[in-house]
Amino acid sequence: MTRQEWFRRALAQTENLHFSTPMVQNMFASSEGSYSYVVSLSCAVELTYGMRTDQGVLLITLKYGAISELFSNTSLINDGYIYLTGSDGTILYHPKQQLIATGRYLEDSASAAALSDGTHTVETGARPSTLIVRSAGYTGWKVVGVIPQVGLTLDTARDFLFLAMIFLAYFAALVLINALISTRLTRPIQQLENSVRRLERGEGEAIYIGGSYEVQHLGRSVQQMVDQMRKLTLDIVREHEEKQRHELDALQAQINPHFLYNTLDIIVWMIERNKPEEAVRIVTALARLFRISLSKGRNFIPVRDELEHTRNYLTIQQMRYKDKFTYSIDAPEETLELAVIKLVVQPIVENAIYHSMDFMDGEGEIRVTVRVEGSDLFISVSDNGIGMPQDLVDRLLVEHFPISKGSGVGLKNVNERIRLYAGDAYGVIIESELDVGTTITLRLPALPYSKEEAK
Incomplete structure (x- = not known):
């Protein structure tokens, strides 16, 4: 033809x-x-x-x-x-x-x-x-x-x-x-x-189905393809969220036994040295720490509980490192009932201790501050440690940048969790200067805490 x-x-x-x-x-x-x-x-x-x-x-x-x-x-x-x-x-x-x-x-x-x-x-x-x-x-x-x-x-x-x-x-x-x-x-x-072009611009939901039988069949095929793409996109998002949860669980399973082992070792040492009051103080801090960690399976907790969890962690680590550093936590009253993703501050504090305070000799300082600017909540962890070069700061949160175990895994995990729940506009901000110190700030939406929405 x-x-x-x-x-x-x-x-x-x-x-x-x-x-x-x-x-x-x-x-x-x-x-x-x-x-x-x-x-x-x-x-x-x-x-x-x-x-x-x-x-x-x-x-x-x-x-x-x-x-x-x-x-x-x-x-x-x-x-x-x-x-x-x-x-x-x-x-x-x-x-x-x-x-x-x-x-x-x-x-x-x-x-x-x-x-x-x-x-x-x-x-x-x-x-x-x-x-x-x-x-x-x-x-x-x-x-x-x-x-x-x-x-x-x-x-x-x-x-x-x-x-x-x-x-x-x-x-x-x-x-x-x-x-x-x-x-x-x-x-x-x-x-x-x-109708397909409107869908591409995000201005419509349905595909036009009309005309002759052949055109109607074509329209239904396009609609089925669009529905399938939407389903696949949702599946990918759910799979990514599930992967993030598994990574968080794996990280906690990796950190908690090690941390618990060291803490119990300190408690035994204090009891053997006849220091019952200090042993009781650590046991109390440890119990409160794990109670907040569990939080009845909630993904969000009040800022008040997150800071209490951080304070208990710092108390235990301060006794473990024999007062190599001091710490302070400053949060205005109006910020305490805002919602925050659970366990995002403690990994930042942990990095500050392991990579800064470990090299100090009684002059280390860690400051945790909370503030609200506009519709955003900022939680900052600052230290006066050895700092980092700018090229390392620029690469630290890059998705494919290799991070060795114990040198930023928690930091990267926190950044991904914040972006997962709050969006790409939020996450971790790193500021550091060699021989001066490092400030790591968490940016989150300033939303009131609600038990019904905490999960």
Whole structure:
């Protein structure tokens, strides 16, 4: 099919309508199994789907018998006749079609096709004839009436003109039908494309489903694809959240036994050294620490409980490190009942102790401060330790930057948890200067704590 003349001409000149010479239509057989002799109209059409545009050809065929019957029922006086020619002189209909095909009759159709609309006198054989020429609109075809001048009357010319006008009206109706069919095909596809574009911009939810059966089927397929993509996106988010929870559980399982082992070792040492009051102080701090850590499975706790958890942790570590550092916690009263993600401050304090205070000799200082600015809650942990170079600060929270065990795993985990729950605008901010110290700030939304929403 794609090798046929009507198909190739339509794609070669996409802006025009193309009318073929009479041909045998060999795509669709009749109920008797025969193929019709037809004249076809073809034009290029574009079907747009999302960002993809496919090009095809719309074909409308007219049975040649309808044209033949139209002309064969019309006669002109004195052996006059009518024939139909293409713009290039190709004869489309002639009452002596078979004689012309076998070369037994000659018609100067090329000269007639070159004539303008109107009446012309030409020499045909032994006597002059009058040619009445009319163009058939978009087709480029011409209706040519050949009347020997003997017996030519005004009524004959009028009859021919009337016939030509009927023929032109016939093809104008054909072009109109083509336009209506094209509109019926393309408008639903354009509406489908517009609904997809609105969806891309986040302005709509549903895909347009309408038009012909094929377009409706296409719309349903697009809607199913969109629904599947949404489901996959939700699955990925849930999987990521579940992964974050597993990583947090694994981190706590990794840290807590080690921390618990060291703390119990200190308690045993104090009891053996006959220091029961200090042992009781550590046991009390440890019990409060783990009670808040559990928090009945809640993901959010009040700032008050988070700071109490941090204070108990600092108390134990201060006794373990034999007062190598001091600490302070400063939080305005109005911040204590705000919600905070559970266990985000203690890992920051732990990093400050292991990477700064461990190198101090009684002059270390850790400060925990809380403030609210606008709609944001800021919790800062500052130390006067050895600090970090700027290139390490810049790389520390990068997703693919390798972090060795115990040198920032907790910090990175805290940043990912905050962004998971609050969004990418929130997270960890690091400021550090070598030999001066480090300040790590947690930025979270300032929201009141609610037990119902804590999970």
